[in-house]
Amino acid sequence: MKIDNFKKGFTLIEAVVxxxxxxxxxxxxxxxxxxxxxxxxxxxxxxxxxALADQYLEIARNLPYSQIGTLSGNPHGNLPDMVNALSVxxxxxxxxxxxxxxxxxxxxxxxxxAGTDSAPNDYKQIKLYIKNTVNNVLxxxxxxxxxxxxxxxxxxxxxxxxxxxxxxxxxxxxxxxITNNIxxxxxxxxxxxxxxGDWVEVGLPNSANSYHISVTKNTNYSTDQTYPASPSNxxxxxxxxxxxxxxxxxxxxxxxxxxNLSFNINNQVCSQLSGVDxxxxxxxxxxxxxxxxxxxxxxxxxxxxxxxxxxxxDSYTPALISSSYMIYGTSPIQQANILPNTSQxxxxxxxxxxxxxxxxxxKDASSSNPIEGANVNLQKDAVNIDKLTSGSVWSQxxxxxxxxxxxxxxxxxxxxxxxxxxxxxxPLGLRLASFGGYYYSSGSLISSGFDTGTELSxxxxxxxxPASQDPATSIKFQIATNNxxxxxxxxxxxxxxxxYYTVSGTTINAINSNQRYIxxxxxLSTTDTLKTPVLTSIDxxxxxxxxxxxxxxxxxxxxxxxxxxxxxxxxxxxQIINDITISQYNVLEILLSH
Numbered sequence: 001m002k003i004d005n006f007k008k009g010f011t012l013i014e015a016v017v018x019x020x021x022x023x024x025x026x027x028x029x030x031x032x033x034x035x036x037x038x039x040x041x042x043x044x045x046x047x048x049x050x051a052l053a054d055q056y057l058e059i060a061r062n063l064p065y066s067q068i069g070t071l072s073g074n075p076h077g078n079l080p081d082m083v084n085a086l087s088v089x090x091x092x093x094x095x096x097x098x099x100x101x102x103x104x105x106x107x108x109x110x111x112x113x114a115g116t117d118s119a120p121n122d123y124k125q126i127k128l129y130i131k132n133t134v135n136n137v138l139x140x141x142x143x144x145x146x147x148x149x150x151x152x153x154x155x156x157x158x159x160x161x162x163x164x165x166x167x168x169x170x171x172x173x174x175x176x177x178i179t180n181n182i183x184x185x186x187x188x189x190x191x192x193x194x195x196x197g198d199w200v201e202v203g204l205p206n207s208a209n210s211y212h213i214s215v216t217k218n219t220n221y222s223t224d225q226t227y228p229a230s231p232s233n234x235x236x237x238x239x240x241x242x243x244x245x246x247x248x249x250x251x252x253x254x255x256x257x258x259x260n261l262s263f264n265i266n267n268q269v270c271s272q273l274s275g276v277d278x279x280x281x282x283x284x285x286x287x288x289x290x291x292x293x294x295x296x297x298x299x300x301x302x303x304x305x306x307x308x309x310x311x312x313x314d315s316y317t318p319a320l321i322s323s324s325y326m327i328y329g330t331s332p333i334q335q336a337n338i339l340p341n342t343s344q345x346x347x348x349x350x351x352x353x354x355x356x357x358x359x360x361x362x363k364d365a366s367s368s369n370p371i372e373g374a375n376v377n378l379q380k381d382a383v384n385i386d387k388l389t390s391g392s393v394w395s396q397x398x399x400x401x402x403x404x405x406x407x408x409x410x411x412x413x414x415x416x417x418x419x420x421x422x423x424x425x426x427p428l429g430l431r432l433a434s435f436g437g438y439y440y441s442s443g444s445l446i447s448s449g450f451d452t453g454t455e456l457s458x459x460x461x462x463x464x465x466p467a468s469q470d471p472a473t474s475i476k477f478q479i480a481t482n483n484x485x486x487x488x489x490x491x492x493x494x495x496x497x498x499x500y501y502t503v504s505g506t507t508i509n510a511i512n513s514n515q516r517y518i519x520x521x522x523x524l525s526t527t528d529t530l531k532t533p534v535l536t537s538i539d540x541x542x543x544x545x546x547x548x549x550x551x552x553x554x555x556x557x558x559x560x561x562x563x564x565x566x567x568x569x570x571x572x573x574x575q576i577i578n579d580i581t582i583s584q585y586n587v588l589e590i591l592l593s594h
Contacts, residue, residue: 044091045132045137048091049130049139051090052095053130053139056097056099056128056130059079060079060126060143060145061145063077065124065145065147068126069101069124070098070100071083072186072187072188072189073100073101073102074102074103074178074201074203074204074205075121075203076185079098079101080097081100081188082098082190084098085097085098085131086098094132094133094134095130095133096133097128097130097131098129099126100126100127100189101126102125102189102191102201102202103122103123103124103125103201103202103203104122104124104125104202105117105120105121105122105158105200106122108122112246120158120203121202124144124145125142126142126143127140127141127142128140128141128142156204156245157202157206157243157247157248158200158202158203158204158243158247158248159178159200159201159204159241159249160198160200160248160250161176161191161193161198161199161200161201161213161250161251161252161253162197162198162253163193163198163215163252163253163255164254165255166254166339170197171256172193172194172195172196173192173217174192174193174197174215174216174217175191175192175216175218176189176190176192176193176213176215177189178191178212179211180211180212181210183205183210193215205243206244207242207243208242209228209239209240209241210228210240210241210242211226211241211242211243212226212240213226213240215255220258221255221256221257221258222255222256222257222312224253224254224255225253226238226239226240226241226251227239227240227286227287228240233286233287235288235289235291236286236287237286237287238286256312256313256340256341257340258310258340259310259311259312259338259341259343259344260307260309260311260342260344261307261308261311261316261336261343261344261345262305262307262308262343262344262345262346262510263280263298263300263306263307263308263318264304264305264346264347265278265300265304265305265347265348265350266304266347266348266350267349267350267351268328268351272304273304274302274304275300276322277297277298277321277322278298278299278306278318278320278348279295279297279318279319279321280296280298280316280319281294281295281316281317282294282295283314283316284314294311294312312340313339314338315335315337315338316346317334317336318330318346322353323353325351325352325353326352326353326357326555327348327350328349328350328351328555329348329390329547329548329551329553330346330347330348330349331346331458331548332460332461332541333361333370333460333550334589337507338507339493339507341499342493342495342509343509343510343511344507345458347458347548349548351553351555354555354557356556356557356583357553357555357584357585358554358557358565358580358582358587358588359551359552359586359587359588360378360389360551360553360567360588361550361551361587361588362376362550362567362569363550363589363592364591364592364594365591365594366594367463367465367504367539369393369461369539369550370389370541370549370551371389371393371550371569371592372393372549373388373569373570374389374550374552374572375387375388375567376388376389376566376567377565377567378554378563378564378565379563379565379566380562380563383557383563385554387552387553387554389549389551390543390547390548390550390552393539393542393549394408394518394540394542395537395539395540396411396414396447396537397536397538398411398412398423398428399412399414399421399423399428399445400412400424401413401414401423402414404416406449407448407449408448408450408451409448414445414446415447415448415449416446417445418443418445419433420432420440420444421444423445428536429534429535430522430524430534430535431534431535432524432525432526432533434532438529439526439531439532442524443523443524444521444524445521445522445524446488446519446520447519447521447522448519449485449488449517450517451485452518452542452544455516456514456544457513457518457542458512458513458514458542458543459479459508459513459515459540459542460507460541460542461505461507461508461539461541462479462508462520462539462541463539463541464477464504464535464537464539465504465537465538466534466536467505469533469534470528470533472526472527472528473524473526473527473528473533474524474525474526474533475502475535476500476501476502476522477501477502477522477523477538478490478492478497478500478521478523479518479520479540480518480519480520480521481512481516481517481518482516483515483517484517485517488519490519492509493506493509494509495509500523508540518540520538522535558582560581561579561581562579563579563580563581564576564578564579565577565580565590567592569592573592573593575592
């Protein structure tokens with residue numbers, strides 16, 4: 001009997017699986033091909049760059065020692081520098097090639113900075129840069145070149161530059177630009193500060209008040225510089241540098257991360273005002289008698305705002321240009337103190353201008369906080385006016401009630417701590433807890449939530465006492481705000497969780513504004529377990545709506561002398577100011593003591 005063979009074929013599932021396997025293998029092969037291709041390209045690039053480096057370092061090595069230098073550098077020579085880069089096409093790819101050359105004052109025979117080396121030009125250091133203009137990859141190569149004799153034959157002086165930030169810490173990696181266009185050949189150098197924020201440039205030619213130096217780091221940093229004498233600044237405080245043979249010229253520069261500041265201009269009923277001209281001045285002086293580094297005029301936009309982005313840390317004071325308005329109050333009070341890497345809001349309440357007026361600002365003498373609800377009485381002849389200062393402050397000076405309070409009702413309680421905090425030791429204050437006669441090394445506490453009563457609350461300053469601690473101890477804070485009394489994100493003065501308020505009186509970041517509820521978190525620490533930091537009080541100053549904290553305005557006064565002001569507030573000593581003279585717009589600051 002004959003049996004027929006069955007004809008067999010692929011099922012649909014088998015076909016799909018086969019196609020999937022084929023696609024996977026194709027992808028793997030493609031990835032391997034791309035990887036090999038990239039490695040070949042990378043190897044060719046390395047080979048090309050190495051060949052260029054060998055060629056152009058050899059060019060520098062073959063120069064007479066006296067001619068090793070750059071076109072606009074120190075020392076001077078014929079090698080191309082960054083501003084005169086050489087364009088080269090190699091294997092179809094375009095490259096930029098340039099050098100930096102500087103003298104090295106070697107420690108082996110003393111240094112000019114220490115006064116132990118009268119000939120600091122010990123040898124030259126050459127740095128070759130090769131930049132691929134297609135992918136902007138930059139490679140660098142280093143070589144040292146020594147003279148045949150023991151010392152270089154050229155003289156010159158030294159420029160010692162130190163770069164630090166707003167709190168005096170060194171800034172490494174700062175870009176230092178040194179130019180001098182009145183000597184021949186001209187000097188145009190770019191150097192980088194070391195890990196200590198220092199750079200020493202030796203062998204510079206003699207020249208009086210002509211070395212211009214500017215220092216920054218990147219686009220996020222401020223710029224500090226020297227200044228030439230000019231009609232607008234005839235007596236600069238930090239003038240362009242002078243270099244003399246065998247002498248060291250030392251100059252310091254201060255730079256830090258830039259900040260943002262917004263001025264919000266409202267009238268007395270809290271309406272935003274557009275088209276208002278404001279002169280805004282910083283406090284940093286660059287020339288005598290009073291040449292300011294920052295002094296500009298701006299106009300408020302349709303939202304009543306003037307936004308100053310990327311400005312450096314300083315104290316900024318606004319002044320109205322318009323002849324029809326005057327300032328009835330500000331928040332914060334009087335001026336905006338801006339720290340590096342922060343964003344702040346500054347509110348101005350303006351109103352109709354009168355010929356003569358008096359703005360009274362009342363502050364706590366110990367903390368400089370504005371005092372809410374102080375009574376200000378102004379008298380002269382038939383004039384007898386009483387006004388209350390506005391603004392608010394949330395204070396806590398007792399933590400003896402312990403943890404467990406969600407909302408701030410009992411002023412002696414708080415929300416929670418980590419177990420390393422004590423608040424019931426006499427005299428009352430917040431401390432690190434102790435065990436066996438030693439304090440914990442660190443501890444933290446979170447306050448109860450405080451309700452300001454409105455989502456229009458803006459927070460101005462954070463202050464605490466004592467403002468300074470033993471050097472072995474520290475206190476720092478973070479702030480959290482919200483409108484739901486549930487979401488608590490604790491942040492520092494730069495608006496992130498990575499920083500802390502460490503200086504009493506610091507302005508609270510504007511990111512916390514327009515929030516109804518607030519908490520603070522405090523961190524106590526010590527490096528000496530026999531010592532503890534102590535917190536006796538904390539004040540959070542805030543403004544609800546568009547009121548101005550601690551201020552009272554008296555418009556429409558008559559010019560003249562012999563005005564008397566009586567200022568009083570609960571818990572403070574009353575202060576009487578006699579013989580006040582009123583002429584045009586006047587500001588009177590009063591400090592009240594407990």
